[in-house]
Structure formats: C-alpha cells, structure tokens
Amino acid sequence: MSLWLAILLVVVVIAVIVLIISSKKNKGLGSRVDDESMRTCKNCSKTIAEDYLKSLCPHCNKFLI
Numbered sequence: 001m002s003l004w005l006a007i008l009l010v011v012v013v014i015a016v017i018v019l020i021i022s023s024k025k026n027k028g029l030g031s032r033v034d035d036e037s038m039r040t041c042k043n044c045s046k047t048i049a050e051d052y053l054k055s056l057c058p059h060c061n062k063f064l065i
C-alpha cells in the first residue's frame with residue numbers, strides 16, 4: 001500500500017515539475033516575441049524599422065514616444 005502511495009507521490013511531483021517548466025517556457029517565448037516585434041509609432045501606428053535611430057517618425061514626423 002505504501003508503495004502505491006510512493007508511486008502516486010512521484011507521479012504528482014513529476015506532473016508539477018512539467019507544468020512549471022512548460023509555463024516558464026511559454027513566458028520566455030512570449031517575451032522573446034515581444035523583443036523581436038517591430039517598433040510602432042504611437043501617433044500614426046505605422047511600423048518603424050528597428051535600425052531607425054532618429055527620434056522623429058519617418059511617416060508623420062512626430063516625436064517617437
């Protein structure tokens with residue numbers, strides 16, 4: 001009887017570890033997607049190239065926030 005309890009405990013622990021690892025992976029992928037996403041102008045909501053370093057939007061010539 002104690003053997004079955006031990007097996008059940010191990011299965012529960014493994015399930016919890018797998019859940020924690022999968023949730024961490026999902027969060028990591030989400031932040032990576034945010035980092036790789038293009039910048040957008042908040043005035044005209046058009047996309048701006050990541051290597052565009054000027055402080056003025058090339059589409060509406062307003063300051064990028």
Ligand SMILES: [Zn+2]
Pocket residue numbers: 041042043044045046057058059060061062
């Ligand atoms: Zn703009």
